[in-house]
Amino acid sequence: MISIKVGEVMKKDPIHVEIPGERGKVLELMQKYRLSAIPVTKKRKLVGIITISDLAENPEEEQLALLVRRGPVSLSPADEIKKAAEVFLKERIRIIPVVEKDELIGVISVDDVVKKAISRMNIADPVEKYMLDKFATVWEGTPISATLAISRYSGQRVLPVINSRGEIVGIVDDNDMLSLGEVIEETKVSSLTAPSEGERWAWDTGDLLYITTRKLELPEDKPVSEIMTRNVISVTRKTKVSEVARKMRRYDIETLPVIEASGELTGIIRDIDLLKSLL
Known part of the structure; x- marks a missing residue:
């Protein structure tokens, strides 16, 4: 079998998002580049991964720091693609960050291994x-x-x-659906101070916190x-x-x-x- 290194098939200078950040930026990048997962960094150092599922399962959370999956597995560009295959299958993930000295230098995806490596081999298994x-x-x-x-x-x-x-x-596929969605902004109002019993029906609203979140809305019809x-x-x-x-x-x-x-x-x-x- 041909010996192929991660560095030979990985994508260099990958699309990523920085902490601090917001879900709206992640949604925009996923829609624009048809991505299902994006690495998250802080000053180029790898922090974690965020996926479509993370956004779908936490529709009210706006802050990227609270959505990211921290401590993801990573690979070195010198690793064999067999090691990448083992990680993909064990972790059930589709992209793995590639790092040197904890700094993100690339990503390798299942797609990369199949289309750039297995397609070049002669694996005759049915x-x-x-x-x-x-x-x-x-x-x-x-x-x-x-x-x-x-x-x-x-x-x-x-x-x-x-x-x-x-x-x-x-x-x-999920990218077909994601590309059709519309990012909608919603603003909710929350009181910072609860009114006393005597003030409950007062006109004065007290201190209010306006929270704006961005959601992906799909057509229901x-x-x-x-x-x-x-x-x-x-x-x-x-x-x-x-x-x-x-x-x-x-x-x-x-x-x-x-x-x-x-x-x-x-x-x-x-x-x-x-x-x-x-x-």
Whole structure:
């Protein structure tokens, strides 16, 4: 097997956010660059990671310092990609910061390992060895907001979309949904001092604190069929791992449905599943 270092496939000078900061900046970067996770730094020193899930699970929290996942695992540019694969699979994450002397110099993603490394190899294992045969799907008429919830609860960033006959008609991922969302500002008013019993109905409002938060609002009336990718690229159970990786690179996708000769959807293969072939 080819020896490939993390430094050969990582992204240098990665997009990141600095503490102190606010969720609105994170949302803007995620939408603009179609990211699901972003490193968080303080004066270039790595502090943690923030993900789409962190924002979705804490909709009222505005301060970045309280949203970030601190103490993330990291890699050196001199590490082998096999080590990166082990970390991705153990931690169930999609990006790993790459550091030198605690300073962020890059990130490596599952996407990088698959498209820049595995696609260059000749791994002949059939995809059926690593595919998922139990997976979530979503009906084409499901609202986008509900689709995002299904994605989060199932742990699948990418969902096959089926019609009422159970046939696959498209693919949707969390970035498709994120790009459609609108960042909404909400202002809430909180009293800094509680009124006494005699003052409870007084006109004087006392000291008030105005708290503004930014939330990602998804359209509730649009079905997922309006944003899904209709040109579905698929593989069979016998397709070789490196061939799957090359398809993922060619079409810039991270999950492929596994289809039988009859056209039946029997599984999915994700880029992270292909990492098992390196171990």
